[in-house]
Amino acid sequence: MRTGIVMDSKKPPEGIVLTPEQKKRQRERSIAIAVALGVMVLLFFAVTMVKGPIVLHRPL
């Protein structure tokens, strides 16, 4: 005899359920944030390369 919990596949998911439109917009925003962060990383890298060792010289 098998024992255990039987999952009810028809049970609605708990918590907040996003509509397809909300999911789409959320994904758009996430991509935009990722692109912005990527641009910022590239910018800092490029300026470090351009300035060279002088970036380490930071008098107070």
Add this chain to the structure above:
Amino acid sequence: MSIVDHHAIDLSPRISEAGVADYVALLKPRVMSLVVFTALVGLVIAPGHFHPVLALTSILCIAVGGGAAGALNMWYEHDIDALMSRTTNRPIPRGRILPGEALAFGLTLAFFSVMTLGILVNWLAGGLLAFTIFFYVVIYTMWLKRWTAQNIVIGGAAGALPPVVAWAAAAGSLSPEPILLFLIIFLWTPPHFWALALFRTDDYQRANVPMLPNVAGPDATRLQILLYTILLVAVAASPWPLGYFDAIYGVTSLVLGAGMLWYAVRVYRYRTGSAALRATRGLFKFSILYLFALFAVLLAEVVVSAIARMMWS
């Protein structure tokens, strides 16, 4: 039994449906394009060699800083934006973005734009960008705009600062040329915005914003437009005799200035009916062309002389 009827309050969390385009709209892209253009001119005419990567970084930071100021302006003004036909389609009045979201967005961009410009370029430029955002948001938006009819005269300083920030980024110091660029935009702002206010009087009245036509009346505004235009044309031409910009700029400035004066005189003369409306709309449109063309000449001169140097060497 509780005092508060919980059924009347929507306790469900709000899920944002704002898209990237809504956040871009918060940055006031049209204003930003003018900020970027005037900053580019300030950057290009500054003396000395400025590495293209640092130039790009500076322009990007100034653009984002300008956008941050726009977002913070929309956060603070969402109540009156909903009342004016010109601004009712902005993301907050439309319900696409909550005021708190716009505030967080604006503060984040302001912080990162100032810090990035300060760290990567120099702190004079970073400090000036911070001051520009502060002036636009706190001095103009929060204080002057709803308090005095001189709101856009003093507040115009914020819009005039981008070429100064850019010059500081490129040169690391300030000199008379960026101050002259500042003065040109500063004196250009009143005729430009008062022309708009003359044909949007109802909008500002509904929102209870004390623009000059609503406070002093349209006739006094027309006189002020004419006086500021005369001052603008004189100041815009002054860099030529003072020896800061050359004759090409000087002549262009006088020709364009004659156009501005012609439109300002028309606004002063035609006070009623469709002729008055045509005159104010004409001045508003020409003032945009005027500023763009004036700065484009400075940009073109630098580009042409650089190309000429490359061809000779």
